[in-house]
Amino acid sequence: MAEQINTLPYKANLEIYSETLQRLAETDRDIIAVTSDSRGSGKLGPFGKRFPNQIIEVGIAEQNLVGVAAGLASCGKKVFATSPACFLTARALEQIKNDVAYSNNAVNVIGISAGVSYGALGTTHHSLHDYAVLRTINNIIIVAPADNYETEQAVELAAKIDTPVYLRFGKKPMPPLKETTNENFEFGKGRIITEGNDVAIIACGETVYPALEAAKLLRESDISATVISMHTIKPLDNGLLAAVAAKCKAVITVEEHSVYGGLGEACASYLLQNNIYKPFKIIGIPDEYTVTGSQEDIFNHYGISKKGIADEVKKLLTN
Amino acid sequence: MTNKELKQKSIEYRKKILKYILKAKAGHTGGSLSCTDILNVLYNEIMNVSPQNFSSPDRDRYIQSKGHCVEALFVVLADQGFFPEEDLNTLCQYKSHYIGHPTRKVNGVEQNTGALGHGLPLAVGTAIAAKLDNKLFKVYTLLGDGEMPEGSNWEAALSAAQYKLDNLCAIVDKNSLQITAPTAEVCNTDPLDEKWKSFGWAVKEVDGNDVDALKKVFQSMPFEKGKPNAVIAHTTKGKGVSYMENSLKWHHGVPSAAEYNQAMKELDESLLAL
Numbered sequence: 001m002a003e004q005i006n007t008l009p010y011k012a013n014l015e016i017y018s019e020t021l022q023r024l025a026e027t028d029r030d031i032i033a034v035t036s037d038s039r040g041s042g043k044l045g046p047f048g049k050r051f052p053n054q055i056i057e058v059g060i061a062e063q064n065l066v067g068v069a070a071g072l073a074s075c076g077k078k079v080f081a082t083s084p085a086c087f088l089t090a091r092a093l094e095q096i097k098n099d100v101a102y103s104n105n106a107v108n109v110i111g112i113s114a115g116v117s118y119g120a121l122g123t124t125h126h127s128l129h130d131y132a133v134l135r136t137i138n139n140i141i142i143v144a145p146a147d148n149y150e151t152e153q154a155v156e157l158a159a160k161i162d163t164p165v166y167l168r169f170g171k172k173p174m175p176p177l178k179e180t181t182n183e184n185f186e187f188g189k190g191r192i193i194t195e196g197n198d199v200a201i202i203a204c205g206e207t208v209y210p211a212l213e214a215a216k217l218l219r220e221s222d223i224s225a226t227v228i229s230m231h232t233i234k235p236l237d238n239g240l241l242a243a244v245a246a247k248c249k250a251v252i253t254v255e256e257h258s259v260y261g262g263l264g265e266a267c268a269s270y271l272l273q274n275n276i277y278k279p280f281k282i283i284g285i286p287d288e289y290t291v292t293g294s295q296e297d298i299f300n301h302y303g304i305s306k307k308g309i310a311d312e313v314k315k316l317l318t319n
Numbered sequence: 320m321t322n323k324e325l326k327q328k329s330i331e332y333r334k335k336i337l338k339y340i341l342k343a344k345a346g347h348t349g350g351s352l353s354c355t356d357i358l359n360v361l362y363n364e365i366m367n368v369s370p371q372n373f374s375s376p377d378r379d380r381y382i383q384s385k386g387h388c389v390e391a392l393f394v395v396l397a398d399q400g401f402f403p404e405e406d407l408n409t410l411c412q413y414k415s416h417y418i419g420h421p422t423r424k425v426n427g428v429e430q431n432t433g434a435l436g437h438g439l440p441l442a443v444g445t446a447i448a449a450k451l452d453n454k455l456f457k458v459y460t461l462l463g464d465g466e467m468p469e470g471s472n473w474e475a476a477l478s479a480a481q482y483k484l485d486n487l488c489a490i491v492d493k494n495s496l497q498i499t500a501p502t503a504e505v506c507n508t509d510p511l512d513e514k515w516k517s518f519g520w521a522v523k524e525v526d527g528n529d530v531d532a533l534k535k536v537f538q539s540m541p542f543e544k545g546k547p548n549a550v551i552a553h554t555t556k557g558k559g560v561s562y563m564e565n566s567l568k569w570h571h572g573v574p575s576a577a578e579y580n581q582a583m584k585e586l587d588e589s590l591l592a593l
Contacts, residue, residue, distance in 0.1 A: 032451075056447060056482075064440045064474035071444020074430065075376065075452070094434055095471075099441055103423060103431040 010173035013151040013206075014112055017169055018043035020155040021080060025051045031159060032056060032072055034081045036065045042082040042112045062087045066095035070105040078108070078159045085111025085127035085168055086118070093133055100164045101139040108158040109140070114168040115205065115256030116285070119294040127168075128285050131233050132261025134166050141187050142233040144168040144205030147177045150231050153185035161187075170206045170256070172295065177212060177229060190237040196224025199313045200244040203254035204230045204263050207283075207304055211254050214309035223313060236266050238274075245271055250279040250316040254309060256299075259284040279316045283309060320363055323593055325530040328398075329359045330590050333559045334583060335394045335404070341579050343410035345419060349569040351391035353494040353527070353554040354461060358395045360533040361459055370400045373427060379456050380445050382430050384438020385463035385492060386420040387571075393417060393425065401427030436469025438462060439489055443475045446487040446547075457540065459488045465497030467508040473518065476547075480519025485541035488548040489520075492527060494556035498570045515549040527552025560585055 025031040025047065033039075034056045039048050048055040056072070058064050062083050069081035081088070088111050089096065100107045111130055118125035134142050141163055145151040151169070158165040165187070177193045185191075193208065194215055203211040208229045215225035226244050230237060245251050251271065253264035264282030271278065283303055291301045299305055303312060320328070332355050340346030362368070366379040383392050390410070397404040402425065409415035416424035420433030430441050442460035449456050462472065479487055491511060495502050503509060515522045521542035525532050533552070542548050556570075557563030560582040563572070574582060 053451065058474070058478045059481075061471075061474035061477070063436075063471040064443070064478055067437060067440020067471065067475065068444035068447065068478060070430075071441040071446070072448045073444075074441070075445055075448030077448055077451075095437065095440070098431060098434050099437055105430075 010175045011148055012171050012173050013145055013148060013169045014043045014171055016148045016151040017110070017155055018047055020152045022047050022050060024156065024159050025054055028078065029054065030076060030078050032077045032079045034058065034065055034069045034072070034079060036060050036062055036083045038083045038112065041084065042110070044082060062092040063095050066092040066107070066109065067099050069107045070095070070099035070103060073105040073107045080108045080110050082110040082112060084125065085114035085130055086125050089127060089130040089133060096134070096140065097137050101137050104139060105164070106162045107164055109164065109166045111166060111168045113171050115170055116290065116295050116298045117170040117172065119298065120292060122292065123290055126290060128258040128290070130166070130168065131255070131257050131263060135234050135261065135266065140164040140166055141235070142166045143187060143231055144233060145231050146205055146208035146229040147174045149176060149181050150185065150191070150229065154231065157185065157187060168205060172206055174206065175209060177208060188232045188235040188237055190240040191229040191231065193227040193229055195226050197247055198223045198225060198249055198317060200226045200228065200248040200251045201254065201309065201313070202228045202230050202241065202251065202263065202267055204233060205256055207254040207256050210299070210305050211309055213306035214313065217306055217310045218313055221314065223317065225313065230263060233263050233266060236270060238270050241267055241270055242274060242276060245276045245278050248278070250313070252281045252283065252309070252313055252316060254283045254304060256304065257284050259286055279319060281312055281316050283312060322531050325359060325363060326593055327590060328363060329356050329530060330559065330586050332359060332391065332394050332398070334586050336390045337574060337579060337582050339394065339407045339410050340390055341574055342408060344573050345411045346390045346573065347387040347571050348573070349496065349556040349563060349566070350385060350388040350463060350492070350494065352558045352560065352563065353556045354385070354388055354492045355391050355558065356528045356530050356533060357461060357490055357492060357552055358391050360530050360537060362395050362399055364534050365537045366459065367456070370426065373401070377454055377456050380429050380442070380458045382438045382442045382445070382458070382460040383421050383432055384435065384460050385466060386432035389419060389421050392421055392428070396425070396427040399427065435463070435466035436471040439472050439475040442487055442489070443479050443484060446479070446484040447482050449486050450482065450484065457486050457488065459490065461490045461492060464491055464493040464495060464502050464508065464511070465505070467491065467511065468506045476515070476518040476520065479547040483545040484547045485543070485545055488537070488540060488550060490550040490552055492554055493551055494554045496556045496565065496567060496570070500567070511551055519546060520549040521546040522549045522551065524551045524553065527554035528558050559589065
């Protein structure tokens with residue numbers, strides 16, 4: 001398909017992924033990208049040109065992509081197995097489960113064009129199941145960076161650690177969530193974007209930005225919101241979740257994923273099992289044939305938007 | 320090792336495989352016996368891998384794709400000194416690391432396998448890593464003929480040829496039987512040699528229960544410079560025990576005490592006849 005042309009002043013997280021990987025590869029010849037005819041959609045064309053000996057192309061064969069990546073990682077390579085999230089985490093799920101997670105080969109599984117990024121290409125190309133299936137697999141960290149900063153940090157960290165990681169990227173140019181950032185980025189530690197006492201909005205990936213916009217809109221109604229970028233879906237930052245849930249009157253989660261099995265249910269599970277009872281709502285893609293349209297159309301349809309999130313917050317607080 | 324010593328090893332391994340399957344009351348008997356000679360030759364004659372160099376990046380790698388035949392692997396690894404053989408008394412017991420498929424919790428095991436169609440992609444990635452680092456180690460993976468319909472094998476076969484992995488050897492333990500019926504009746508993958516060749520591999524066929532022939536084949540790697548190596552090892556499922564040979568029942572049959580004694584008697588007679 002034709003690549004989305006970036007006309008905004010912001011970059012897509014995928015572009016930052018590629019830039020960061022190139023920067024790392026300049027000084028580390030063990031950085032290897034493995035692709036399944038996906039270097040274009042993964043923005044890895046420049047990486048391939050600059051580091052032809054550090055890109056392994058397997059063709060359109062996702063199971064082999066992950067198996068080969070695991071074999072490379074077993075020899076000490078820092079592998080970024082890059083393929084559309086929809087194929088990677090479904091067709092090659094068994095390879096992720098066995099060859100990466102169970103065998104503990106520290107592959108970085110990079111799900112690109114994730115969620116409904118492919119928009120009108122439809123359900124075959126959507127990944128609304130990946131958090132759910134990967135959450136049930138032991139020994140893989142699940143991360144959906146929200147903005148360019150989180151992306152850069154996550155890629156650097158993934159290259160460093162000896163644990164399998166799943167990184168999920170969309171295609172949309174993402175504005176920064178904060179103007180300046182001097183915090184420590186860690187997997188498993190959520191990022192507080194803005195603070196308030198009425199509602200906690202916990203989001204991940206490309207849904208954090210509309211959550212932040214919703215928080216701004218809610219101020220007009222004198223509702224103050226805490227917005228968390230819960231970039232790591234597993235292991236979940238239970239401490240932060242408990243703290244914001246205790247502080248606020250209600251908790252709402254937002255994700256570009258099925259409402260089943262993702263960030264929302266992970267939060268609900270923790271809160272309920274730890275006797276923290278607050279009005280709670282999961283915003284995501286419901287269990288139905290997904291409405292057709294662009295990512296933006298789909299987001300708007302299901303309320304993953306400034307107004308949609310703000311409306312749900314109001315409902316939750318008046319109930 | 321002399322050929323006679325190698326043959327003795329194979330029989331000793333077979334006896335131990337049956338001993339621990341009997342003790343565990345579980346195991347993949349027929350397939351472990353069919354691939355015994357292959358493992359014997361690889362570990363005793365061909366591969367540069369030992370408990371001493373197992374953490375070396377230069378060691379040869381063995382990845383068992385047909386993971387269910389783990390009893391053969393465990394017996395050979397114990398004999399190589401990777402762990403005390405008596406550990407195998409815990410095979411398949413509560414909290415034992417010695418489970419019914421290879422796991423890296425057991426010293427000497429390279430990859431956790433068991434789901435079929437996984438060994439070859441892993442081996443391809445490992446062989447690519449060797450090429451990238453200009454290392455001379457070789458990568459061997461053992462596949463069952465019953466797992467050849469797994470599509471991932473053929474995905475990996477394409478990549479192996481693409482990357483000219485002449486440091487890679489895929490061995491098909493072609494015992495021609497799988498759990499349901501003869502392999503040709505379940506999903507015929509013959510002619511297997513032509514399939515590998517058409518995927519860009521150099522192929523040799525061998526009697527997979529003939530240690531001498533196996534040794535010669537492995538020593539002749541690479542069969543063709545720039546091509547991955549496929550060895551189609553024609554074997555007998557249940558090899559070495561008359562009533563187990565070519566019998567579906569022994570895919571994962573566990574012998575009774577009487578059957579076990581009969582098997583030991585036959586194997587001891589084979590030893591004497593060497």
